[in-house]
Amino acid sequence: MDHPGITTVGVVGVGTIGSSWAAYFLAQGLKVRCWDPLDGYAEHVTAKVERMWPTLTELGLVEGAALDNLSCFDRIGEALEGCRFVQESGPEDTDLKASLMAEIDRNVEDDVVISSSSTALMVSDFQHKAANPGRIVLGHPFNPPHLMPVIEVGGGKQTESWAVDTAMAFYEAVGKMPIRLRAEIPGHLxxxxxxxxxxxxxxxxxxxxxxxxxxxxxxxxxxxxxxxxxxxxxxxxxxxxxxxxxxxxxxxxxxxxxxxxxxxxxxxxxxxxxxxxxxxxxxxxxxxxxxxxxxxxxxxxxxxxxxxxxxx
Ligand SMILES: NC(=O)c1ccc[n+]([C@@H]2O[C@H](COP(=O)([O-])OP(=O)(O)OC[C@H]3O[C@@H](n4cnc5c(N)ncnc54)[C@H](O)[C@@H]3O)[C@@H](O)[C@H]2O)c1
CATH class of the missing domain: 1.10.1040.10 (N-(1-d-carboxylethyl)-l-norvaline Dehydrogenase; domain 2)
Structure with a gap:
């Protein structure tokens, strides 16, 4: 991974998609810090990531990639400490995502991009509650993200172009195939x-x-x-x-x-x-x-x- 400065990624919401993202980022040699409100989620995510590891190993791990780079936290603020990119994969619910984005926004440095895995919601609908909505983007993967190359990347009405540029560069650097959305449209492409x-x-x-x-x-x-x-x-x-x-x-x-x-x-x-x-x-x-x-x-x-x- 040669993206300057991004060595630690936060994964918020670690169900089907978040776990797969976590496994992929680990395979790319990144440190992954997770948070999910579900009791006992750390055991689930660890077991899921371990199951995906042989496949990722076969596809090729980046030097330094290790399962030990996965950490799970009980508090979101603690999980996001030191994160230089955040992948949000919480439930597909506009109000929940808007509140979650505001919370993530409060817990990371201003130049950190927050990217949502949302399947069909538009960024404009869930970025408004954040103090810094300009750094909120879409990074929509295809299931399962640890295997599928394509990621749809785009912004909402308040997103600043540097954030989309950074997300594009980051996903590209970690071996994904990002596609930049020219405008918001329900269901993306x-x-x-x-x-x-x-x-x-x-x-x-x-x-x-x-x-x-x-x-x-x-x-x-x-x-x-x-x-x-x-x-x-x-x-x-x-x-x-x-x-x-x-x-x-x-x-x-x-x-x-x-x-x-x-x-x-x-x-x-x-x-x-x-x-x-x-x-x-x-x-x-x-x-x-x-x-x-x-x-x-x-x-x-x-x-x-x-x-x-x-x-x-
Ligand atoms: N499943 C798919 O095929 C697919 C593909 C691409 C994108 N997505 C998108 O990814 C996101 C996650 O989908 P999923 O299929 O992994 O769902 P999921 O239900 O498997 O996982 C959602 C996780 O979010 C957690 N959660 C609940 N409340 C939360 C909160 N307030 N803050 C943070 N996390 C919370 C849940 O405990 C759960 O672990 C959705 O936006 C979905 O649209 C899903």
């Missing part, structure tokens, strides 16, 4: 893209065009394979043959618009929810969430190794 695809996935199941398993196979065995290293625009650039995206727009723009016009707008009624839940139950064939998570992470690890620097 990645979840809007996922939501667009999921809307059609649900529509096709709801209307009986496909089963849940058909849809999952269609994505993972089809475009999903390419999406691991190439986005939709580059995919269509190649779809246009020798003429690339220019040719694609010339010959397929009308067809694309017809396909858009035919897309569905499903509602998640009780009946549709049941259809999806029953379909997922059938698709899992009795495998537990734990087994599926282990499988997912093992496959992700292999993919990341194959893809190597393709995300750089």
């Amino acid at each position: 990645v979840n809007r893209l996922q939501a667009a695809l999921y809307r059609e996935a649900v529509h096709l199941v709801a209307e009986g065009y496909a089963t849940v398993e058909d849809i999952d196979k269609a994505v993972s065995g089809g475009p999903g394979l390419r999406w691991a290293f190439m986005g939709p625009h580059m995919t269509y650039h190649l779809g246009g043959g020798d003429g690339g995206i220019r040719k694609y727009m010339e010959i397929l723009a009308d067809s694309q618009e017809r396909r858009w016009a035919a897309l569905g707008e499903p509602s998640l009624t009780d009946e549709v929810k049941k259809k999806i839940i029953d379909g997922v139950d059938a698709e899992t064939r009795g495998r537990s969430i734990g087994e599926l998570t282990t499988d997912r992470d093992a496959t992700l690890l292999e993919l990341l190794k194959v893809l190597g620097g393709k995300h750089d």
Whole structure:
């Protein structure tokens, strides 16, 4: 990690996402100081981080990386002492995040960036209670953050550009693939893209065009394979043959618009929810969430190794 000055990171809210962040930062050779209001959280986070460590070791630990660099505290103020970057991963609740941000803000130096993992809230909605709202940014990871490269980085109405610049530089220095958001938009970028695809996935199941398993196979065995290293625009650039995206727009723009016009707008009624839940139950064939998570992470690890620097 060659980001000047940031050797100690605070992780506030250490559930699913916070634990994964903590493991990742440790693997990057940073000291990690955690706080969570849940009784006994230190044991949970330590156990989770230990479980992630072999995977992170296989991906490559930075020199000096050690599990011993993890500390858990009972008081937030104590946890944040000496932290030079804070990753907030508390519950997805606007008021709670606004109060939490104000509390973090009171406990770190003025030049420390506070970054929120929030999935769908906008920074503008939870930065206003802090005395220094200018240093509050979004640093939205993709689950699980210790493996997924992409981080969406952006600011709210009161965020100052130095804070976004610092967060971008920090995430890049620790080996992530930060994407700078040009403006606030609900769902940021990645979840809007996922939501667009999921809307059609649900529509096709709801209307009986496909089963849940058909849809999952269609994505993972089809475009999903390419999406691991190439986005939709580059995919269509190649779809246009020798003429690339220019040719694609010339010959397929009308067809694309017809396909858009035919897309569905499903509602998640009780009946549709049941259809999806029953379909997922059938698709899992009795495998537990734990087994599926282990499988997912093992496959992700292999993919990341194959893809190597393709995300750089
Ligand atoms: N789960 C995902 O797939 C995912 C992906 C990306 C981002 N996120 C975002 O990350 C954040 C955390 O999500 P999660 O899935 O880890 O949730 P989680 O419920 O697993 O963890 C939240 C943690 O926050 C703690 N907490 C409760 N009150 C708190 C408070 N006042 N201050 C600090 N911590 C408090 C809880 O004890 C818990 O450990 C959310 O903003 C969520 O939108 C989630």
